[in-house]
Amino acid sequence: MAVMWVIGGTLVYLAISKKLEPPLLLPMGFGAILVNLPLSGALDQNLPGIGEVTGIIDWLFKVGIGASEAMPLLLFIGIGAMIDFGPLLSNPRLLLFGAAAQFGIFATVTIAVLLGFDLKDAASIGIIGAADGPTSILVSQVLKSKYIGPIAVAAYSYMALVPIIQPFAIRLCTTEKERKIRMKYNPKGVSRLTRILFPIITTVIAGLVAPASIALVGFLMFGNLIRECGVLGSLSDTAQKDLVNLITLLLGITIAASMKAELFVSLDTMKIMGLGLMAFVFDTVAGMSFAKLINLFLKEKVNPMVGAAGISAFPMSSRVIQKMGLEADPHNHLLMHAVGANVSGQIASVIAGGVIIGLMSGLM
Amino acid sequence: MNTDIINSLKLMGMGMGAIFLVITVIYLAVHLMLRLTGGKKDEPDTGRR
Numbered sequence: 308m309a310v311m312w313v314i315g316g317t318l319v320y321l322a323i324s325k326k327l328e329p330p331l332l333l334p335m336g337f338g339a340i341l342v343n344l345p346l347s348g349a350l351d352q353n354l355p356g357i358g359e360v361t362g363i364i365d366w367l368f369k370v371g372i373g374a375s376e377a378m379p380l381l382l383f384i385g386i387g388a389m390i391d392f393g394p395l396l397s398n399p400r401l402l403l404f405g406a407a408a409q410f411g412i413f414a415t416v417t418i419a420v421l422l423g424f425d426l427k428d429a430a431s432i433g434i435i436g437a438a439d440g441p442t443s444i445l446v447s448q449v450l451k452s453k454y455i456g457p458i459a460v461a462a463y464s465y466m467a468l469v470p471i472i473q474p475f476a477i478r479l480c481t482t483e484k485e486r487k488i489r490m491k492y493n494p495k496g497v498s499r500l501t502r503i504l505f506p507i508i509t510t511v512i513a514g515l516v517a518p519a520s521i522a523l524v525g526f527l528m529f530g531n532l533i534r535e536c537g538v539l540g541s542l543s544d545t546a547q548k549d550l551v552n553l554i555t556l557l558l559g560i561t562i563a564a565s566m567k568a569e570l571f572v573s574l575d576t577m578k579i580m581g582l583g584l585m586a587f588v589f590d591t592v593a594g595m596s597f598a599k600l601i602n603l604f605l606k607e608k609v610n611p612m613v614g615a616a617g618i619s620a621f622p623m624s625s626r627v628i629q630k631m632g633l634e635a636d637p638h639n640h641l642l643m644h645a646v647g648a649n650v651s652g653q654i655a656s657v658i659a660g661g662v663i664i665g666l667m668s669g670l671m
Numbered sequence: 672m673n674t675d676i677i678n679s680l681k682l683m684g685m686g687m688g689a690i691f692l693v694i695t696v697i698y699l700a701v702h703l704m705l706r707l708t709g710g711k712k713d714e715p716d717t718g719r720r
Contacts (some may be wrong), residue, residue, distance in 0.1 A: 406695075409686075413679075413683035413687060417679040505701065520693075658694070665689075
């Protein structure tokens, strides 16, 4: 228990002092302390003479995550409403980088299996590489992994650490010359009709090809449709601000239900933290490698760093790429390309989550 | 070889294949939409809709 207080305190410290994902890490840190106090009334208890008493954190977990994965799914409506797919639609080729940068998920699954995790837990750990907290929580919950707490902590911590992880991986795999590659930005006009049809068509395609991804993709695209339709400005604002804030507020403290000392304090948690880091590095390397591969066939070369933005951590990753592009060459503006690849990563990561759920049911 | 390792490799192959398939179909659909709508921009993106 004392170890969990320290971990909880550390998360609160990182959130406040270092500003690492404060909306999630602060509630998770405080929740970790809350559920690890002796005889915590925030958890279900069996009191002598009274019987079973429901604790609020356990109740929130059962209703909000356990029963239907409602919280992470509802969060996707807000995320969808926040995303402008314009840069991606004006250069749809960037979609492919989002797909390539999901490789880290699957590489991590294999390494987790080699480290002794069973396939179900390994798949849940691998999804940290989706670089998307709600997807990680949802997949690990659907697969009934006992490591949902450490997975959520790893997913959110590493998302916050993208500005440190990605430059390291990028410098490791690219030359100065490659980082200096300039890309012209000639966006095609994107009509309102295209913006409206995109979320609908994406949902239908994902539903037909990978049905298990439909809840994730559907809610993300529903949020985006609200944004793009042009007649639901008030709902769009609510989804982007109030809904996201409300769910985020509760999601962090609810995840704490899976941060009880007996579940969290173990060598496996340390392994999961290490594997999560690997997943982010593999994603970055895979995105860049894919960019280098397609450069073999292109006249106008793609800066490999744009491939690294195919990781879903939006918008941190695109900012990192823009900064590194400018460091390599003060006139090398990669932001819009990186944003396109980055939002593509958001779509690909939710598809990856659904695909894993679908495939795992056949493999288990 | 351990069954879980084989299954994890199958998951990798089928998973990446499925993601690329979905993304490629979406790419083709977007490409088609851009062609059909002539790539014309109806209105500036104000950020708030």
